[in-house]
Amino acid sequence: MKRQLLFLTISFILLSGFAQQSTQKYLVGYGKTDITYLQPNLGFFGYGTYSHRLSECASPSEIESRLYSRTVNIMDPNTTKEALIVHVDLGGISDALRKGVIQKMRSVSPDFDQAAIIFSASHTHHAPSGFSEYPLYMASNAPGLQTSFLNFLVEQIFQSIIMAQNNRTESTIEMKEGRFSDNIPIAFNRSLKAYNRNPDKERSFHRNETNLAINREMPLMNFKDSQGNHKGFINWFGVHPIEIKPDTKKINGASKGYAATFAEENMPEGTIAIFAQSGAGDVMTSDMHNKETYTAQMSQIIGDSEYNPKLTSVPHSKWNGNQQALKALDIQKNHPTLLQISGNIDYELIYIDMPNVTVFSEFSNGDSQAKIGQPAMGLPALAGDDLCGRNQFEYDYNPEFSLTSGAVGFGYFLRWVVETFSQAPSSQEIAYRNEQEKAHSPKKRIVDHYSKKFLDMDIVTTRNPEDLHCLYKLFRELIINQDLILKQTFISGEQGALEEHTLVPTILPIQIIIIGNIAIAGIPGEITTIAHNRLKNTIQEVLAQRGIDKVLVTSYANEFIGYTTTYDEYLFQDYEGGHTIFGKHQLGAFQTEFKKLATEMLKPKGSRNLNYDLKPPLFSQYELSLRSNLTPLETQPCTTENRSVANDITSEKESLNKLIEQFSGVLQKIDSKEEMLAIEAMGQDIDFGTLNLNEIKNVLVKIDEIVTEELVLYPNPSSNRVTVANLKTKESLSEIRVCTILGQNVTNKIRILNKSNTKIEIDTKNLVSGIYIIECNGKNKKFTKE
Known part of the structure; x- marks a missing residue:
């Protein structure tokens, strides 16, 4: 009898395990539309350089490679619930863009749930800007909100979604994974000193091991049709695609764009390849910590003796993209299946008020007074090259030894003189500065996005410029007017175009989409390697309780807010730390809110305690009109190449x-x-x-x-x-x-x-x-x- 019961028990366990691994059928569709856009003098988003824009001609010769919106639609035929993954060749995503597409979706499907769709970007630095209603980041050098471009993007992305919905076919989904060999110069940690401060790093890496201080793995979600043929895929590999520098004024999807194009050329017609981002914050495609040896290596690989990692190299961009494509195709076709995806589709998207998040003690790094600050950007994010000519990603770079640092010091000296002898700050101003210091130290705050101050100088002022203190006038002339992004911003402030809300988003979207036994988490902006790993583990520990086997973190998702570093990286104040705008506990805030969201998703949909009412604020149409479709302070003249194209067309x-x-x-x-x-x-x-x-x-x-x-x-x-x-x-x-x-x-x-x-x-x-x-x-x- 015992043997019989044992046999039945073992048989039940085996059958249960088989049932869990059984192949579930989904309906999967693919959509792809062209989002390449030419407009005279339209700026690019990525490098923060005002002159980085299309010319006055904006001719077809200024398109190096085309940009696309790619969509994968996954439907569970048992419930008709669908998940949509949209990936665009842009520098980031904005709330205005996301909101516009959602409104289009609801025009054809009034009950469409915005949580069902995740938007992410490749983070190319050579796609046009100007599609955010917030005045900083995507609008600072466009300049302003470019309504025609925003409307064009909304329409084209919407069409890629409709295309994916209309061509769904029966499919199975599986997870695979591969790893880049250590000797392939595909990606490098660009802030190694900050990375090595993390107590949970794999080990301390030497300066010449930047290629190892990253996540070299490439997880891949593979789709097969009903005959078992490989179709489209989505992979995650975090790296900044910045082989195309601001010395080139051409539209280019960079290495991520080339990767998708190369892969799709070797795939069945009508399918797509999405090369999504993950922990890319401190990772780039060139090794600036070891510039000389890397330059020699890459020169030989691409056959260009003039290669310089500080300058644009299309051959390098294509090579890097080709390597990512080859790895993805190899994983798709030759690597074993790690997980067969099976189960229902579920999703949630909520907004969090980041400056008012209370950080869980487990994520506060022992700080019982852990405080999230109002958004502010620090010196390392704005310093530029130091006085030795080193850029911010070279190993011995020091932001304190830069012209920007000198300007900052001069600015604070002028502020001290004015406040000591003329216009003392109010008690409220002093209290606010103290609160910001607690949240942001040791960051040297340059731009405060909440109080709208540059070095504590009002960007938004109702005072007549003639009434300003003479030293402020001197500061404006010597510092502000020398940088056209700052000058444009101050002009907008004087015109009343920056009165409402903050300069950058503070009400932020966080999202989890569950497809069977895997979860995709969307985080706004850029996240460093170890910060990515910590966030992924936080979510995984919770969702494992509902049978989730793998969590994939997608960065540059749903909004853009700069960087998220670990607490230890932040204290070092490299570039990424200076650009972590909510202070040293920003990652802890994200971990807190994602843990709360994941915990609620352990419950049935109707029992979840989530705040769906919090939404980003709306700017008035009046204020938007004051900073929309602006004429640049400086334009790029038509080149001989531009003119020849125009002449050819009309000849x-x-x-x-x-x-x-x-x-x-x-x-x-x-x-x-x-x-x-x-x-x-x-x-x-x-x-x-x-x-x-x-x-x-x-x-x-x-x-x-x-x-x-x-x-x-x-x-x-x-x-x-x-x-x-x-x-x-x-x-x-x-x-x-x-x-x-x-x-x-x-x-x-x-x-x-x-x-x-x-x-x-x-x-x-x-x-x-x-x-x-x-x-x-x-x-x-x-x-x-x-």
């Missing part, structure tokens, strides 16, 4: 005809060159009846009409007028309605100048820049106002 009438036909689908009549009217185009196809003034570039034509089923649009950009006409039928035009691309009715902001049965002329002067939809006679036509 031959026959080739011009073909180009117009490609864009509009309607061959336009062309008279003499003197009568030609310049229109802009970005390289996307234009539907019948759609005139997007940002979508055609360097095409010189005369527009007679753009004919559709019934409606015609006659744009007149120079006079802010658009004429809607009805040429194909005798049906009278009804009243028109004008909406934003997000559905907001703005008809009250237009003025009807002339109206007849077949034509209506409207004045669009009071519309802010953006994409608009004209509704008339049951038809919708789009136009863009710059």
Whole structure:
């Protein structure tokens, strides 16, 4: 009897184990759309250099490689619940971008849950900026919010999502993993001294072992069709793709973009490869700690004797991307399955008020008074090269030995003089400085994003510049006006464009998506290697209780806030520590909030105690209008290469005809060159009846009409007028309605100048820049106002 019971027990255990490893079928779809965008003088996001922007021509020659939005849609057919993973070739994600796409999703599916979709970025430094409503980071050198670009991104990302939803097929999902060999120069720790301060590091690494002080593993989520054929994949490998430097003013997806392109060229048509980020905060694709030996090695690999890691190298970027692609394809095809993904889909996304998080004692590093500060940026993040010419990622770099440090010292001396002999700070100001010191020390705070001060000098001031203290005027002239990003920011402050909220986000999204027995956690901004490992372990320890076998942390997700370092790295104040904007306990705050979120996800959905009401604040349309679509203080002139492209396009009438036909689908009549009217185009196809003034570039034509089923649009950009006409039928035009691309009715902001049965002329002067939809006679036509 005992033997029989033992046999039955063993059989039950074996059958149970088999059931857990059984292959579950999901419905998986893939979407990919082009998000490459050209606009004269549009700045890039990444290096914080004002001159890093497209030229006044913004010609196709300024596209080195194209940018894409990639989406994977995973649906559980048993529950119809779906998870969407969206990855874009951008420097980061903004709340405005995320919110815009969610609104588009709810226009077709009103009950769409924003927690079901995670947005992440490759962090290329050569994608356009200007798609955040917050005035710092993505808007500082664009300059301002670039509404046409934001609307374009929203539409293109939305289309990649719809594409993925529409082509779902039965699939299985598995987790695999590989590791880069130590001798492949793929990635390096760029802040080794700070890394070595961590007590939980694997070991202390020597200066010449920067290649080992990173996570060299590449976990990969692989998708197979019903016949067992490999389809798309998502992998996670953290590294800054910064082979393309600010000395180049061209759009480029950098190594992560090249990796995806190389991989997709070797995959079945209609599938995609996502090269997601993880612990990239202190990792880069070149070894600046050992610059001489690394330079010699890479020069030989790419066959370029002139290679310099401080300058742009497209061959290096392609080589690095190719290595990541080869590793991912090798893992997909040749490595064993570690986990067969099976189980339900679950997700949560909440917002946290970061400055008011109470850090759990287990994450406070023994500090019973652990305090999260209001956001502020420190000296190491802004210092630039030191006086010996070393950049911030070289081993012996010292931010204190830099021109910026000297300027900071001069600024604080002037502040001391003013406050001692003229304008003493208030007791509230002193109390605030003390609180910030507790949270941020030993960081030397330069920019306070909450009080909006630069070296405690007001960025936002209602005082007439003539009323400012003479020493402040001197400081403005000698320091502020020498940096165009600072100058642009101070000008915006004086114009009342920075009055509302903070300069950077403080209400931050955290997210966990569970797909069967794996979890994907989305953290805003950049996170260093050890900080990433600690956060992952924190979440894993909790979710293991509900059968989660692996946690994957996706960085640059849902919003951008700079860096997150460990407490020990922060105290060292390397570049990443100086750019950890909420102070030394920022990682502890994230660990606290992710642990709370993961713990709630152990409960059934209806029993979770989560605050869904907290949301980021809204800026008024008035303030946004004051800092939207600004003209740069300094522009990049057209190069000879730019001009030659423009001349090539307009040199031959026959080739011009073909180009117009490609864009509009309607061959336009062309008279003499003197009568030609310049229109802009970005390289996307234009539907019948759609005139997007940002979508055609360097095409010189005369527009007679753009004919559709019934409606015609006659744009007149120079006079802010658009004429809607009805040429194909005798049906009278009804009243028109004008909406934003997000559905907001703005008809009250237009003025009807002339109206007849077949034509209506409207004045669009009071519309802010953006994409608009004209509704008339049951038809919708789009136009863009710059």
